[in-house]
Amino acid sequence: MSQKIQQAPIPTIPLGARIQRWVGRNLIKIYAFIAFTYLFIPVAYTFAFSFNDSGKSNLIWKGFTLDNWRNPCGAPEVCNALGNSIKIGLIATIFSTILGTMIAFAIGRHKFKGRSTSNLLIFLPMATPEIVLGASLLSLFLVLEINPGFWPTVIAHIVFCISFVVVTVKARIASLDPKLEQAAMDLYANEFQTFRRVTLPLVAPGIAGAALLAFSLSFDDFIITNFNSGTLTTFPKFIYISAARGIPAQANVIGSAMFFLALTLVIVGQLANRRRVR
Amino acid sequence: MTKASIEARGDLRLTRLTKSYGDFTAVDDLSLTIPKGSFFALLGPSGCGKTTTLRMIAGLEEPTAGSIYLGETDITTTKPYQRPINTVFQNYALFPHLTIFENIAFGLRRRGKSDVKEAVEKVLNLVELPHLAQRKPTQLSGGQQQRIALARAIVNRPALLLLDEPLGALDLKLRRQMQIELKWIQKEVGLTFVHVTHDQEEAMTMADTIAVMNEGQIEQMGSPADLYDNPETAYVANFLGQSNLIKGTISGNDGDSQIVDLFGQKISLPKSRSHAVDNSTYAGIRPEKFRISLLETPVKGNVLTGGRIEDVSYIGVSTQYQVEMPWGQELMVFEQNDDGVAPFKKGDAVNISWEPAFTFGLRGDEDATAGSEVAPEVLDEE
Amino acid sequence: MRKIRTPYLLLLPGFAFLFTFFILPIINLAQTSTQTRIPGGDTGQYEQTLRFTNYFDAFIENREQFTRSFVYALLATLLALAISYPLAYAIAFKSGKYKNVLLVLVIAPFFTSFLLRTIAWKQILGEEGFVVPTLRTFGIISDSTTLTSTSFAVVMGMTYNFLPFMTLPLFASIDRIDPKTLEASGDLYANGITTFRKVTLPLSMPGVVAGTLLTFIPAAGDYVNAAILGSPNTKMLGNVIESRYFRVVDYPTAAALSFTLMVAILILVTLYIRKVGTEELV
Ligand SMILES: Nc1ncnc2c1ncn2[C@@H]1O[C@H](COP(=O)(O)OP(=O)(O)OP(=O)(O)O)[C@@H](O)[C@H]1O
Numbered sequence: 047m048s049q050k051i052q053q054a055p056i057p058t059i060p061l062g063a064r065i066q067r068w069v070g071r072n073l074i075k076i077y078a079f080i081a082f083t084y085l086f087i088p089v090a091y092t093f094a095f096s097f098n099d100s101g102k103s104n105l106i107w108k109g110f111t112l113d114n115w116r117n118p119c120g121a122p123e124v125c126n127a128l129g130n131s132i133k134i135g136l137i138a139t140i141f142s143t144i145l146g147t148m149i150a151f152a153i154g155r156h157k158f159k160g161r162s163t164s165n166l167l168i169f170l171p172m173a174t175p176e177i178v179l180g181a182s183l184l185s186l187f188l189v190l191e192i193n194p195g196f197w198p199t200v201i202a203h204i205v206f207c208i209s210f211v212v213v214t215v216k217a218r219i220a221s222l223d224p225k226l227e228q229a230a231m232d233l234y235a236n237e238f239q240t241f242r243r244v245t246l247p248l249v250a251p252g253i254a255g256a257a258l259l260a261f262s263l264s265f266d267d268f269i270i271t272n273f274n275s276g277t278l279t280t281f282p283k284f285i286y287i288s289a290a291r292g293i294p295a296q297a298n299v300i301g302s303a304m305f306f307l308a309l310t311l312v313i314v315g316q317l318a319n320r321r322r323v324r
Numbered sequence: 325m326t327k328a329s330i331e332a333r334g335d336l337r338l339t340r341l342t343k344s345y346g347d348f349t350a351v352d353d354l355s356l357t358i359p360k361g362s363f364f365a366l367l368g369p370s371g372c373g374k375t376t377t378l379r380m381i382a383g384l385e386e387p388t389a390g391s392i393y394l395g396e397t398d399i400t401t402t403k404p405y406q407r408p409i410n411t412v413f414q415n416y417a418l419f420p421h422l423t424i425f426e427n428i429a430f431g432l433r434r435r436g437k438s439d440v441k442e443a444v445e446k447v448l449n450l451v452e453l454p455h456l457a458q459r460k461p462t463q464l465s466g467g468q469q470q471r472i473a474l475a476r477a478i479v480n481r482p483a484l485l486l487l488d489e490p491l492g493a494l495d496l497k498l499r500r501q502m503q504i505e506l507k508w509i510q511k512e513v514g515l516t517f518v519h520v521t522h523d524q525e526e527a528m529t530m531a532d533t534i535a536v537m538n539e540g541q542i543e544q545m546g547s548p549a550d551l552y553d554n555p556e557t558a559y560v561a562n563f564l565g566q567s568n569l570i571k572g573t574i575s576g577n578d579g580d581s582q583i584v585d586l587f588g589q590k591i592s593l594p595k596s597r598s599h600a601v602d603n604s605t606y607a608g609i610r611p612e613k614f615r616i617s618l619l620e621t622p623v624k625g626n627v628l629t630g631g632r633i634e635d636v637s638y639i640g641v642s643t644q645y646q647v648e649m650p651w652g653q654e655l656m657v658f659e660q661n662d663d664g665v666a667p668f669k670k671g672d673a674v675n676i677s678w679e680p681a682f683t684f685g686l687r688g689d690e691d692a693t694a695g696s697e698v699a700p701e702v703l704d705e706e
Numbered sequence: 707m708r709k710i711r712t713p714y715l716l717l718l719p720g721f722a723f724l725f726t727f728f729i730l731p732i733i734n735l736a737q738t739s740t741q742t743r744i745p746g747g748d749t750g751q752y753e754q755t756l757r758f759t760n761y762f763d764a765f766i767e768n769r770e771q772f773t774r775s776f777v778y779a780l781l782a783t784l785l786a787l788a789i790s791y792p793l794a795y796a797i798a799f800k801s802g803k804y805k806n807v808l809l810v811l812v813i814a815p816f817f818t819s820f821l822l823r824t825i826a827w828k829q830i831l832g833e834e835g836f837v838v839p840t841l842r843t844f845g846i847i848s849d850s851t852t853l854t855s856t857s858f859a860v861v862m863g864m865t866y867n868f869l870p871f872m873t874l875p876l877f878a879s880i881d882r883i884d885p886k887t888l889e890a891s892g893d894l895y896a897n898g899i900t901t902f903r904k905v906t907l908p909l910s911m912p913g914v915v916a917g918t919l920l921t922f923i924p925a926a927g928d929y930v931n932a933a934i935l936g937s938p939n940t941k942m943l944g945n946v947i948e949s950r951y952f953r954v955v956d957y958p959t960a961a962a963l964s965f966t967l968m969v970a971i972l973i974l975v976t977l978y979i980r981k982v983g984t985e986e987l988v
C-alpha cells in the first residue's frame with residue numbers, strides 16, 4: 047500500500063494553474079498593494095516634482111535640480127506659511143488634547159446625569175461639515191467684531207479637534223480592564239495614585255495618538271482656516287492661493303519633508319513603544 | 325479612622341451582609357466569622373455570590389446592608405486602599421505597563437515602605453521566580469502570572485488575603501501543584517486566606533474551614549470532614565461528594581438514637597446527626613459506607629433487604645454498584661476491591677448494610693436532588 | 707459628594723469652549739439665515755426680518771448643487787468603502803509583523819498637504835500628465851475626452867482624500883475581531899463567503915458605520931476637490947456657500963445653505979445610525 051504511494055509519479059501542476067492558485071491565495075494582498083499604490087501616487091508625484099528645475103510654475107518637468115531642497119524657503123511666503131501652520135497646529139493640539147482628554151475621562155469613567163447629552167455634544171461637531179463650522183464661526187466673529195486671523199483660526203481648529211480627541215481617548219479608556227484600577231486600590235493606592243500610576247500610563251498611548259491626530263488634522267486643514275484666518279497664510283492656504291499662478295517647487299519640498307518627518311517620528315515612536323511594552 | 329483601619333488585625337466578621345442589584349439579591353443576609361490565621365474556603369456553584377462577597381470584603385463593592393468587622397474595627401465603608409486586605413484577582417490583573425518587580429513593589433511603595441527591594445526579592449524567591457523580576461507580565465506563562473499575582477498580594481503582609489478562583493485558568497497538574505504551594509505559603513507566612521472556588525476537591529484538600537454557599541446564602545460551614553460526614557442539608561450532601569438519600573419517618577427513640585422507618589424497614593440514626601424538624605426525614609448514607617452482602621450472609625448494624633444489583637462498574641480501586649430497592653429507588657454503593665470476596669453480579673439479590681453511626685438525617689421536606697451534579701429535573705425538561 | 711461633582715468638573719472647560727465656539731455660532735448662523743439686506747445699506751449689511759423664504763429661495767436656486775453634493779458624497783463613500791475594507795482586512799489579518807508599519811503608511815499621506823496631493827492628481831490626470839496621452843495612444847479614450855474638469859475627477863479626488871478616514875475606523879474594528887471566531891465559523895460549516903457575511907461583517911459593523919460617516923460628512927460639505935479637479939458643471943454646495951461668503955458677500959443665503967446642509971446631514975446620519983443600530987461611535 048505504502049509502496050504504491052511512493053511509486054506514484056509526483057503530479058506536476060501546470061504553470062497557469064499555479065499562477066492562478068497563487069493569485070487566489072494572495073488576492074487580498076495584491077488588492078492591498080494596489081490600494082497603497084493609489085494612496086501614494088500623488089505623494090510620489092509631489093516628491094518627484096520637488097526636484098523639478100521649474101522656475102515659477104511647477105507644472106511640467108524641466109530637469110533635475112537639488113536647488114529647491116537646498117533652499118526650501120526660496121519662494122516668498124512659503125516658510126512663513128509653514129511656520130504659521132506649525133504654530134497653530136501645536137497650540138490647537140495642546141488645548142484640544144487637554145480639553146478632549148478631560149471630557150473623555152468624564153464620559154468614559156463616570157456615570158452621571160447628562161452623559162448621553164454629552165455624547166451628543168461631542169458627536170455634533172463631527173457631524174457638521176467643515177464649511178458650516180467655518181462659516182458659522184466666522185459669522186460669530188463678525189458679530190463680535192473680532193477680526194479673523196491667528197487666534198480665531200486656533201479656536202476654530204480646537205473646535206473640530208476636540209471631538210476627535212475625545213473619541214480616540216475614550217476608545218482607549220473603554221479597552222482598559224477596570225480590574226487593573228481595582229487592583230491598584232487594593233494595593234493601597236488612593237484615587238489620585240491609582241490615576242497617576244495605573245490609569246494614566248495605560249491611557250497614555252491613546253492620548254498620544256489623539257494628539258498626533260489633532261495635529262495632523264489641524265496642520266492639513268484648509269476649509270475652516272480659509273474662513274477664519276483673514277489675511278494670515280497657512281501652508282495649505284498658501285498652496286490653494288498659489289495654485290492659480292503655479293505652485294513653487296518649494297511647496298513640494300516642504301510637503302515631502304513633512305511626510306518623511308512624520309513617517310520617521312511615528313516609526314521611532316512605535317519602536318520605542320514596543321521596547322517599553324517588552 | 326484611616327490609619328487605624330489599615331493596622332486592624334483579628335477575626336473577620338460579616339454580619340447580615342447583603343448585596344442587591346436592583347431587585348436581584350446576589351448576597352443574602354450573610355453572617356459568618358473567619359478566625360485569624362485560618363484557611364477558609366468559600367465553595368459554591370457559579371453565580372452563587374462568591375465573588376460579590378469577596379469584593380465587599382475587599383471594599384470594591386459597597387454592601388446594600390450589613391457590616392464587615394476586622395477584629396474590633398468596622399471596615400464596612402473603608403476605602404479599599406485603607407484596608408489591610410489584598411486580593412488575588414480571578415484573572416490576575418497584573419499591571420501590563422510595569423515590570424514584575426514593580427508590580428510586586430506597587431503596594432509597598434504606596435505605603436512608603438523602605439526595604440522594598442529586599443521584600444520583593446524575598447517574595448520572588450518564595451514563589452520561585454526570582455529570574456523573572458525584569459520581565460513584563462505578558463511575557464509570563466499563565467502559571468507564572470498566577471504566582472506573581474500571589475506574590476504581589478502577600479508581599480504586603482495583609483491581615484487577610486482574598487483569592488478569587490486563582491487556579492481557575494490552570495491545567496489540572498499545575499493546579500494540584502499550586503494547591504500544595506498555596507497551602508504551604510499560607511502556613512509559612514501565617515496569613516488568613518479566604519479562598520473562593522467551585523472545585524469541591526480543591527476546597528476539601530486545602531481549607532481548615534469550608535462554607536458552602538448557595539443562592540447568596542451559606543448552607544453550612546465547618547471543617548471538610550464535618551461537612552462531608554455530617555451534612556445538614558440535601559444541597560451540601562449532594563454538592564460535596566455523592567449521597568444516598570432515602571425517604572423515611574421517625575418512628576421512635578432508642579437511647580441516643582432515633583428509629584427511622586424506611587419503607588417498612590427499621591434503621592437507627594444517632595440523634596446528634598439528625599437535622600429533621602418533625603417526623604418526616606431523609607436518611608443519608610455515603611455510597612462508600614454501604615456494604616453489600618448476599619441474602620444468606622449474616623450482617624450487623626443497619627440493614628436494608630430486598631435489593632437487586634442493577635449495574636456493576638469496575639473502576640480499578642473500587643467497584644461501583646447500582647442496587648435497586650423494593651420501593652424502586654436505586655442506591656449507589658462503592659466497594660473497595662481490597663478483600664478477596666468475588667464481586668457481585670448483575671441480577672444478584674442482596675442486602676445492604678452499614679454502621680449506624682455513619683447515617684445522617686435531613687429534613688423530610690427538602691428537595692433530595694438539590695446540589696446534585698445533574699439534577700433530574702433538568703434532564704426531564706429536554 | 708466629590709464623586710458626583712468630578713465628571714462635571716472634567717466636562718466644564720471643554721463644554722464651555724464648545725458652547726461658545728460651536729453652539730453659539732450655530733445659533734448665530736440660524737439667525738443670520740433669515741436676515742435681509744438693509745435697503746440702501748452697504749454691501750454686507752443685513753437686518754433681521756425673519757424672512758424664512760430665504761431658505762426656499764436658496765434651495766430652489768441651488769438645488770442642482772445640493773443634489774450633486776449628496777450624490778458625489780455617496781459615491782465617494784461607497785468607493786472608499788470598497789477600497790478600504792479589503793485594505794483594512796489585509797492590514798489586520800494578513801500583514802503579520804508589518805501591521806504597524808502598514809498602518810502608519812495609511813496615515814502618512816496626510817502629512818503631505820492634501821491640497822498638494824489633490825493638485826498632483828490634477829496634473830497627473832491633466833493634459834500634460836502621463837495618463838491621458840497613454841490612454842489616447844491605446845485608444846481607450848478619444849482625443850476630445852479629458853479626465854480633469856469632470857465629475858469622475860471630483861469623485862475620485864474625494865474618494866482619495868477621505869480614504870484614511872474610512873480605513874482607520876474599519877481597521878480598528880476588524881483588528882478587534884478574534885481570528886478564532888472566524889476559525890470557529892469555518893469549523894461550524896460556514897464557507898469563506900458565509901463566514902464573511904455572518905461573522906466578519908457584523909463584527910466590523912461599528913467600523914463600517916464610523917468610517918462611512920467620517921467620509922460622507924466631510925465629503926458632502928467639501929468644495930476643494932470640486933474647485934481643483936472640477937469645472938463649473940461640477941460645483942457642489944460647498945462651492946456656492948464659499949462664493950456667497952467671500953465673493954458675493956451674501957451672508958443670509960450662505961447661512962441658509964449652510965444650515966440646510968447641516969440639518970440634512972444630521973437627518974441622514976440619524977436615520978442611518980437608527981437603521982444600522984450602533985452606539986459605539988459616540
Ligand atoms: N454588577 C452586577 N449587576 C447585576 N448582577 C450582578 C452584578 N454582579 C454580579 N451579579 C449577579 O450576582 C450573582 C453573583 O455573582 P458572583 O460574581 O458573586 O458569582 P460567583 O459565585 O463568583 O460565580 P462564579 O463562580 O461564576 O465566579 C450572579 O447571579 C450575577 O449575575
Ligand SMILES: [Mg+2]
Nearest residue numbers: 374375376488
Ligand atoms: Mg466569581
